[in-house]
Amino acid sequence: MFDQVIAQLAGDGVEQLSRAAVGDRMAAGRRLQAALTAWMGRLSCHADGLGDGGLDGAGMLRVEARMSSTAATAASRTATVLEELPSAAASLAAGRITAEHARTLVHAAEKVATGKVDAELVAVAEAAPADLFARRAREWVGRNQDPESVADDHDRARRQRNGSLRVRRDGVRVLHVEFDPVTGREVESHLADACDTAWRKEG
Structure with missing residues (x-):
């Protein structure tokens, strides 16, 4: 068949x-x-x-x-x-x-x-x-x-946070990170500000 x-x-x-x-x-x-x-x-x-x-x-x-x-x-x-x-x-x-x-x-x-x-x-x-x-x-x-399940998800996400930084042969830095939603939003905000500042300095 x-x-x-x-x-x-x-x-x-x-x-x-x-x-x-x-x-x-x-x-x-x-x-x-x-x-x-x-x-x-x-x-x-x-x-x-x-x-x-x-x-x-x-x-x-x-x-x-x-x-x-x-x-x-x-x-x-x-x-x-x-x-x-x-x-x-x-x-x-x-x-x-x-x-x-x-x-x-x-x-x-x-x-x-x-x-x-x-x-x-x-x-x-x-x-x-x-x-x-x-x-x-x-x-x-x-x-x-339910609220208890939401809290469990948040705790699990916090436990699974991790990051790594790799330097390529040309010197370029490659960063990989995983954050829980709350920390991620904070980092995202700071990163956006830092990128905006860097771009402004470059004209």
């Missing part, structure tokens, strides 16, 4: 398609990709529960699907949380949302009750491109996240 689908896709003569036909093919491809993501996620979850001493779902995604460790872990995590989001899982399997939408829903479910996410955000995901939905989801989480 799978080899047949692969062969059909490889042999599809896209060069002769009209713009409308290209759009139809892309929409079909999006649904196929989503269904494949959902199916791979189900396989990952099943591997987690086999209990036979073999690789877990993330490990099998890395070996058999040839994902990076980071991608395999993220995909496994998404699949696991989707088991608690039945509407989201069904929407992904049917191709109504993409893997990007699913990851955003999972991130929301880490901050707001899964039942509420599944009931209120899936329809929003189905109606918007992934980047627009991500913004709407962040706004929704901000309105629905």
Whole structure:
């Protein structure tokens, strides 16, 4: 079955398609990709529960699907949380949302009750491109996240602050830093002032 689908896709003569036909093919491809993501996620979850001493779902995604460790872990995590989001899982399997939408829903479910996410955000995901939905989801989480969860997020962000300074061979300094939101806003303000002063001195 799978080899047949692969062969059909490889042999599809896209060069002769009209713009409308290209759009139809892309929409079909999006649904196929989503269904494949959902199916791979189900396989990952099943591997987690086999209990036979073999690789877990993330490990099998890395070996058999040839994902990076980071991608395999993220995909496994998404699949696991989707088991608690039945509407989201069904929407992904049917191709109504993409893997990007699913990851955003999972991130929301880490901050707001899964039942509420599944009931209120899936329809929003189905109606918007992934980047627009991500913004709407962040706004929704901000309105629905409980104060204790907000405090936990802030504490986590403070613990994860880090920075590094690298000097290139030509002497250029490359600075990378990560701040929590509060500290970040303060640093951003000071940095903007410093840059403005430097530019003014240069005329």
